[in-house]
Structure formats: C-alpha cells, structure tokens
Amino acid sequence: MEKESSIPNGTNSNSPLGVGDSNPIKNITYDALVIGAGIAGGEVALNLANTGYKVLLLDKELSVGGKMIMLSKVFPTLDCAACITTPKVSEISRHPNITIFTGSEVSNIKKLSDNEFTAKVTKHPRYVRVEDCTACQLCEKACPVNVRDQYQFGLIGRKAAFIPFSICSPKAAAIDIDNCTLCGACEKVCPTNCIDFTQETEIMNLHVKTVVVATGFDTFDAKKMPRYGYGQYKNVITALQMERELAPTRPFNTILRPGDGKVPDKIAYVLCVGSRDASVGNPICSQICCMYSIKQAQLLMGALPMADVTIYYINIRSFGKGFEEFYQQAKGMGVNFVKGKIGRISEKESGNLILRYEDINEGKLQEAEHDMVILSTGVLPNTGIEKFFESQTLTLDPFNFVGQSDALASPAKTSIEGVFVAGTATGPMDIPDSILSAGAASSEAISYLINQQN
C-alpha cells in the first residue's frame, strides 16, 4: 500500500531534512489509474480495489470527494450530502488497494500495448507532511494571511496555512504558497513539525494496465452573460454559492446576501443560465438545474420561513424517480413557479434587483423586484482531458464531453480500448446516475483486465 506520502526522498520526520539533492524520477506501477476522485472516480476505485486490483486515484484538488462533498443536501430525498459522501470517502482513504494522490496531475498518457499504459504524474507540494498532520488547526490560527476561500466560492476568507474544508480527506493542512508570506508562524506552533517548506514537485513515471477517466464537470461562467449582472451586482450569486450558504459548514451565520449582509426575504432563481442556450455555445439541458434549484428553494423556506422564493423557468424537467413529487412538494410549500424567460437584470440603489422577463403564460413583458437572485448555472465539460493522451486520440462528443464509442450498448467505453469513462465526464447527470455510470466503468475495466490476463 502506498498512501499519501510527502516526506522528501531519503528523510524522515525526526531527522534534519536533506534538500537541494537531485530529485530522481520514480517509477510507480498499479493495475488501474482513475483520474478524478469525485463520487464517480471514488466509486470506480472502490469497485476495482474490492476486486483485488491496485488502484492509483488521482485528483488535482487537495481533497477527494469532488463537487458532491461540497453540497448541502441531495435531491429528491433531502439527505445530507456530507453524510453520504464521508463514509464513502473514508472507505476509499482506508482501502489497502487504493493509493490517493491529491494536488496531482497526469499527462502524457501513452498506450504501449493492450494492457500497458504509461503516464507522467506530477505531484505538487502541499508543504505539509500529511501523515504527521493532526489537523489541529494551530497553523491556521497562527497564519496572519487572509485570502478568498475557493472552497466557499469566495464568500469568505481563509488563511494561507489552511485545512481545505472541515470534512476534507486527507484531513490535513496545506500551504497556499502563492499567498504565503513565509513568516514561519505556522511552523513555530505546529506540535508535530509537519510543515515542510522544503517539499518540491515530484514527477513520477506511472505504469498501469487500464485508465478510467472520471474528471467530472465544470459549471458555466455566469459572467459570460452580462445581462444577468453576475460579478457586477453583488446580490446576484450562483447556485453553487447558495449551496455553500445552505451547508452546515456555511460561510455566514445564516443566509445573507453578499452585497450588504441583509437577510433576504424575496429570492429569485433563474434557471437555464448557460444551458439550453445555443447563443452561449451550450444548447443541451444540464439535467440537474431544475431539481437542485427546487431543492435549494425548499431548504431556503426552511431556513427563512418568512421568505418568498420564486423560480423563473422555461420548462421544469422532473424526469427522475421521485422528481415530480419533489416538484409538487415545493409548490405545496409555497415556492412560486413562473414560466418566464429573463431578459435582463438591473440593480436598484438599495441593492435590490429588477428582473425583466417574458411571462410565457401571459404572453407579455413583466418586471419583478427581488432582493437576491440565484443563477442556476449549467453543466459544462471539464475541457482538456483529451490532451492528456498522446499515442491515441481520446475522442470527444459534439459538446466536448468524453465520447462514448458505443453509447447505447457499452456507455463506459471510449475511443481508446482500455480507457473507460465514468460519471459527468460523459455528460450531465445527477449523483445516482454518476454512481451507476461508475459501476459500469469499473465492470468494463475489470472485464478488460481479466481478458488481458487470459
């Protein structure tokens, strides 16, 4: 088992650190490489590991868990997202057949033969020896720096020496070296001496027999639709930002609008921002926006019982198991649904927002005032994955998601034999479908590994 290890070569935590020596490129070998440690990648890794295969699970972020670990609750059951994710993350982290590399990237993936792939793995320094860190947060308290917390979508600050978020895995501090003033305050208070500024980028040559791409999705940048005012009007936020406001580990003491700290009482959701819209290059439905907006509306009504919540939609697509009932439940709770396309949002001096929209049922233009607007931004592909592959081409679909060579019969197969795809790397889908897709990808990968052995 090779768990998260960041001790420089040839040293240990009780001896002086040898630095400045040449950093030889290591060779590492596993049965499978899983790129992306979100809920789909984690599920693939677990299935492969439970079958006896050695897996390298790699993620560019400082924690496994992907986007799901950051959510408040899940639809349509309103179960706590962290309560579902953390046991799984814990199982992944403790599994003897899984090695996790966080803060790492992969490139130059080459297929040499039917069960032989090579790749270059770049592991960026965390400047903390993970195995020694107790997550006591004393370094956080001592650090004098304040920068915007990317894990709270910029709503609040964090230190340069920081635990990424409270349920992260590995639960260990990291140093944001770009913003660190190298004052050494963190080192002075660290009871285990786990902070290590001598760490350097590690490059490794990886040998594996199969690759699973689980790189997840990106969300539409709402600044690309200036008519909605995101970035300009401070009380226009994205649904992911609201997700953090609703989470138990939220940035504020309650729901506040970021413009001036007011508790909002007239909240609007704008659906299909950057999806089903060819004018911004994304004509497809994101499949999850209707339901996560309905979920958030229900949670908001619980958190702010006096608030009015209005959802402006083109169509409500409640196609999944329990979705229509969930939609009706929101209506029953008093969420106001308006079939209308928002043309423009403008801001009043008070920070309130005027939504100008086409009321589709009435067939006329209307205006409505809200004190906070949430943009339900669409799902986009995480671009650039195809550039990781060198000897053969990883084909993308027309919308730049990873192409499925046989979408109906073998949806986990890609254009490269031995490379499989899981979760939202193939296109928009919800959490249960991502896990189902991960099950399919791991089955295909196991079948491939067995066939190659025979």
Place this chain on the structure above:
Amino acid sequence: MEVEIGKTAKYLREKLGGIPEQAKKNLKEFNAIKRKMLDALKEEDLTVKQMSEKIDMPTHEVLYYLMSLVKYGFVKTGEVDDMDEYYTYKLNK
C-alpha cells in the same frame, strides 16, 4: 544541504530571495482593514451598512472581511434588527 525541522520557511525565503511582493502587499492591506474594523467595533456594535459608512468601504467588501474576522474569532455576531434584516457585529472579547 541540511535544513532544521521547524525552520523550513527560512530555507524557502532564502531560496526565493525574499517574500513574494504580492503576498506582502495582501497581508499589509488585510492588517490595515482588520485594524480599522476592530477599532470601529471598540466604539459600538455595528451592522455591515454602518461599518461601511464608518470606514468608507463598499458594503460587499465589509461583509467579506467582517465574516472572515468572525471566522477567525475576532468578531462575533450580535442581534438582528427589529425588521429581521440586518445583524449587528461586535468584538469577541
């Protein structure tokens, strides 16, 4: 080269030839804002809007810094006003 455990920041500082300028500037700016906000709260408990007027800073920036100071334990949340709209913030003494 051997570096003493617990003093590795000095090693990197020397290797880089000093502290990155942007990081230094950000820290200076944050310290100045923190001092202004804590001084203002010494006089009275304030809402975001009142703090904005007192230290001449846009309300959205005030909220960001004030909430960061709440997180770091310098400030705590007080009462909400009669309209249930704005919270006051006070020093965490």
